[in-house]
Amino acid sequence: MKNIVILGSTGSIGVSTLDVIARHPNRYSVFALTANSRVAELVAQCKVFQPKFAVIADASQGDALRTALLQAGCEATQALAGVDALCMVAAHTEAHSVMAAIVGAAGLAPTLAAAKAGKTVLLANKEALVMSGALFMDAVAKHGANLLPIDSEHNAVFQSLPADYKKGLAAVGVEKIILTASGGPFRNMALHDLVNVTPDQACAHPNWVMGRKISVDSATMMNKGLEVIEARWLFAADLAQIEVVIHPQSTIHSMVQYRDGSVIAQLGNPDMRTPIAYALGYPERIEAGVPMLDLVKIGRLDFQPMDAARFPCVRLAYEASARGGTAPTILNALNEVAVERFLAGKLAFTQIPLMIESILSKSAIADADSIDTILAADAQARRNAGTYLAEGIL
Numbered sequence: 001m002k003n004i005v006i007l008g009s010t011g012s013i014g015v016s017t018l019d020v021i022a023r024h025p026n027r028y029s030v031f032a033l034t035a036n037s038r039v040a041e042l043v044a045q046c047k048v049f050q051p052k053f054a055v056i057a058d059a060s061q062g063d064a065l066r067t068a069l070l071q072a073g074c075e076a077t078q079a080l081a082g083v084d085a086l087c088m089v090a091a092h093t094e095a096h097s098v099m100a101a102i103v104g105a106a107g108l109a110p111t112l113a114a115a116k117a118g119k120t121v122l123l124a125n126k127e128a129l130v131m132s133g134a135l136f137m138d139a140v141a142k143h144g145a146n147l148l149p150i151d152s153e154h155n156a157v158f159q160s161l162p163a164d165y166k167k168g169l170a171a172v173g174v175e176k177i178i179l180t181a182s183g184g185p186f187r188n189m190a191l192h193d194l195v196n197v198t199p200d201q202a203c204a205h206p207n208w209v210m211g212r213k214i215s216v217d218s219a220t221m222m223n224k225g226l227e228v229i230e231a232r233w234l235f236a237a238d239l240a241q242i243e244v245v246i247h248p249q250s251t252i253h254s255m256v257q258y259r260d261g262s263v264i265a266q267l268g269n270p271d272m273r274t275p276i277a278y279a280l281g282y283p284e285r286i287e288a289g290v291p292m293l294d295l296v297k298i299g300r301l302d303f304q305p306m307d308a309a310r311f312p313c314v315r316l317a318y319e320a321s322a323r324g325g326t327a328p329t330i331l332n333a334l335n336e337v338a339v340e341r342f343l344a345g346k347l348a349f350t351q352i353p354l355m356i357e358s359i360l361s362k363s364a365i366a367d368a369d370s371i372d373t374i375l376a377a378d379a380q381a382r383r384n385a386g387t388y389l390a391e392g393i394l
């Protein structure tokens, strides 16, 4: 039995993870479940999976969680609250694997705590890696953590690489990593109509059902930009070795091209339970509940170049990663604020990249040599975004 911690269990990835776990009651036991503020949903999950710990990140909800767990008859589950408790369960000696599925910068501290405790880290929370790439990968190596990518593209790349890829991409004959992108809901919309798109339109992804933040990121393609940075760190790749290709069907989840001209791809239906099951079972293959791919039904696989004018966020991410230091942290923080504002109906869709570029170009970049520096850059970027929005410089 493996004890599993799910950080962000009430989210889209968290719920899919529990779905896979429920199919294998003899393999996995849920050790801890965590949520941001939605007590009722967390307690409903505790009733089914009876974890040892339930953690609510919002410290003011600790008492509410405790009461609700008792009312629901979950005496075996201990209620905890706050960020320190998230880090504690992520690093707990009894935990084997930690699914890092909190959205955004909030996931950094507990995900890093899991890496420092040498856990098997199932990484969905790409923002943590974007912010702290070098530090995070150092912690993984130093503490012997086992890092398995959940993001479908990176999971596909991982599956398409040889087992000894850590020798270096050149050493194993890799020419480049090709990340596929669906292009999101606005791939074909007239450019002048983009200014009017609504949050619900942006969240209606053609192929994937996901949380609202990553759905907007997919519509702006900042998601692909963050994934380029994520791939850079996960696979020790140069930015020049990472290419983005539009593939509207989301059937090929990504590819690796080798020196001899071979391209190895991973295909499957767009359902996150596949990469989740892959990582949970690794190196074994376990059932995920995903319908088998029917290539004849799909009929065709299309590819197009990425339209840089339509999706400026991809360029912004490449530039921030090339600049290095705290630039990717600032990019990520500005994007989180911009997306939040857009989802609240207070910022136009097309203002998202404009705001990020405007503030980032004026920001001081520091070396990202400690978590404190990274968190300070994150906080400063959020303050700068606040000022920018308050002054209406749009």
Ligand code: NAD
Residues within 6 Å of the ligand: 007, 008, 009, 010, 011, 012, 013, 014, 034, 035, 036, 037, 038, 057, 100, 101, 102, 103, 104, 106, 107, 124, 125, 126, 127, 150, 151, 152, 208, 209, 210, 211, 212, 213, 214, 272
């Ligand atoms: P979601 O919004 O559906 O869920 C987010 C989870 O994080 C929830 O459980 C929420 O309670 C928790 N959370 C939010 N803010 C928090 C905070 N401040 N402190 C502690 N917990 C907090 O998001 P999602 O779609 O499941 O995505 C989660 C992560 O996985 C993101 O980083 C996303 O980029 C990545 N990812 C998601 C998908 C997908 O298909 N949904 C695919 C690839 C990668």
Ligand code: MG
Residues within 6 Å of the ligand: 151, 152, 153, 227
């Ligand atoms: Mg992805």
